[in-house]
Amino acid sequence: MKIIAKHSEGKMLKNDVFQISEQAKAAKLINPNVIDATVGAFYDEKGKLYKYKVIDKILKKLPDEEFYSYASTSGGSAYREAVLNWVFKDKRESLLQAKKYAFVATPGGTGAIFNSLYNSLDKGETLLLPNIYWGPYANMASDQDLKVLEYSMFKKDSFNIEGFIEKAEEIIEKQNKLVTIINDPCHNPTGYTMKEEELASVIEYMNSKKNTPCVLIYDIAYMDFSFNSTIRNRFSLFKDAGENVLISIAFSGSKTFSVYGLRMGAAIYLGSDKEFLNELQAIITFTGRTHWSNCTAAPINMIVELDKKPKKYSDFMKQVVYAMEMLKERADIFVSEAKENGLSHYPYVEGFFITIPCNNLEKVIKNLNDDGIYLVPVKGAVRVAICSLTKVAIQGLAKRIKTAIDLAN
Numbered sequence: 001m002k003i004i005a006k007h008s009e010g011k012m013l014k015n016d017v018f019q020i021s022e023q024a025k026a027a028k029l030i031n032p033n034v035i036d037a038t039v040g041a042f043y044d045e046k047g048k049l050y051k052y053k054v055i056d057k058i059l060k061k062l063p064d065e066e067f068y069s070y071a072s073t074s075g076g077s078a079y080r081e082a083v084l085n086w087v088f089k090d091k092r093e094s095l096l097q098a099k100k101y102a103f104v105a106t107p108g109g110t111g112a113i114f115n116s117l118y119n120s121l122d123k124g125e126t127l128l129l130p131n132i133y134w135g136p137y138a139n140m141a142s143d144q145d146l147k148v149l150e151y152s153m154f155k156k157d158s159f160n161i162e163g164f165i166e167k168a169e170e171i172i173e174k175q176n177k178l179v180t181i182i183n184d185p186c187h188n189p190t191g192y193t194m195k196e197e198e199l200a201s202v203i204e205y206m207n208s209k210k211n212t213p214c215v216l217i218y219d220i221a222y223m224d225f226s227f228n229s230t231i232r233n234r235f236s237l238f239k240d241a242g243e244n245v246l247i248s249i250a251f252s253g254s255k256t257f258s259v260y261g262l263r264m265g266a267a268i269y270l271g272s273d274k275e276f277l278n279e280l281q282a283i284i285t286f287t288g289r290t291h292w293s294n295c296t297a298a299p300i301n302m303i304v305e306l307d308k309k310p311k312k313y314s315d316f317m318k319q320v321v322y323a324m325e326m327l328k329e330r331a332d333i334f335v336s337e338a339k340e341n342g343l344s345h346y347p348y349v350e351g352f353f354i355t356i357p358c359n360n361l362e363k364v365i366k367n368l369n370d371d372g373i374y375l376v377p378v379k380g381a382v383r384v385a386i387c388s389l390t391k392v393a394i395q396g397l398a399k400r401i402k403t404a405i406d407l408a409n
């Protein structure tokens with residue numbers, strides 16, 4: 001007898017990164033020369049998962065009470081302060097003068113996106129996504145019985161604002177509400193970072209829909225790996241968001257602090273209406289309590305400590321710069337070898353991934369696997385997680401990928 005709720009039937013992960021990564025790990029056990037560029041986690045030049053010494057030290061020195069105990073569902077005021085300071089840095093004061101906010105701790109950025117989707121769309125409604133995106137967005141949508149409409153993300157090498165508006169209009173026509181997720185900067189999987197004016201044009205468009213509620217879920221999972229030291233200037237754009245616009249910033253501690261498994265995150269909602277934001281605060285906390293109760297206490301107390309101790313903070317920032325330099329060197333090798341070998345990829349600006357569009361994806365993946373290379377298939381493309389490869393492993397990789405694609409076509 002099949003004992004299952006109707007809404008659960010047929011649900012299954014397909015091409016999920018964690019599944020493909022298991023295959024790559026198994027292949028590497030047999031052949032250590034296998035290239036595993038599947039998972040979006042930062043590895044050092046010895047091929048080991050990178051950890052920040054300062055973070056490691058803080059975590060290991062936490063008193064039992066701060067390590068093992070329950071955290072509050074919201075994360076508590078010290079966590080909220082530390083995350084707001086971390087995320088907005090010098091933009092915090094002016095942004096939070098212009099906007100009201102609601103805040104809740106979430107298990108990773110995933111939890112923040114879930115919280116935002118769950119509280120902004122009803123069953124049967126449609127979410128707007130670009131045509132190339134992080135797979136779990138669509139899985140979360142389908143799990144909540146939401147539909148997805150896609151726009152073509154690029155026009156040549158720029159963000160396709162016309163395509164975005166065209167599809168947004170279609171959605172608004174049907175449901176008089178727009179909810180979209182934008183992963184920026186360092187977009188997964190392409191590595192694109194929007195120009196400030198491109199993000200401004202999204203806000204401008206939303207503002208123009210005065211009587212239509214618009215929600216921008218702004219996923220900043222990779223922001224701290226942006227090579228641009230002024231990347232946070234774009235938060236100032238949110239000050240101009242209209243009364244009808246709610247911005248939900250999905251913060252993830254996973255990549256920023258290299259604490260992937262500790263499930264650290266938060267949803268920060270920014271809006272204009274104080275009363276509504278108070279109501280929203282209660283709602284998003286309720287969602288947290290009913291879906292995951294509360295989040296892991298250790299990373300919550302870790303960032304609180306980092307926030308309070310300037311010396312630890314500045315030591316950590318030095319280590320961040322070191323990790324970014326490593327990532328930049330890897331990106332430079334791949335991008336220049338791709339050019340030399342005529343391998344075209346989506347417009348890469350920065351971040352963990354470079355993605356190569358290709359036909360006959362299944363054959364390409366097979367050819368790659370036969371050559372001991374494991375990448376993640378994304379719609380009509382393969383994603384290379386340069387974050388997890390040493391510089392030595394990256395050398396020659398573009399050429400091998402080009403060969404695998406040519407053989408399949």
Ligand SMILES: Cc1ncc(COP(=O)(O)O)c(C=O)c1O
Nearest residue numbers: 108109110134183188221252254
């Ligand atoms: C685009 C994007 N958003 C959000 C996340 C959320 O990560 P986590 O839930 O581990 O914080 C990830 C992780 O891979 C991601 O790639």
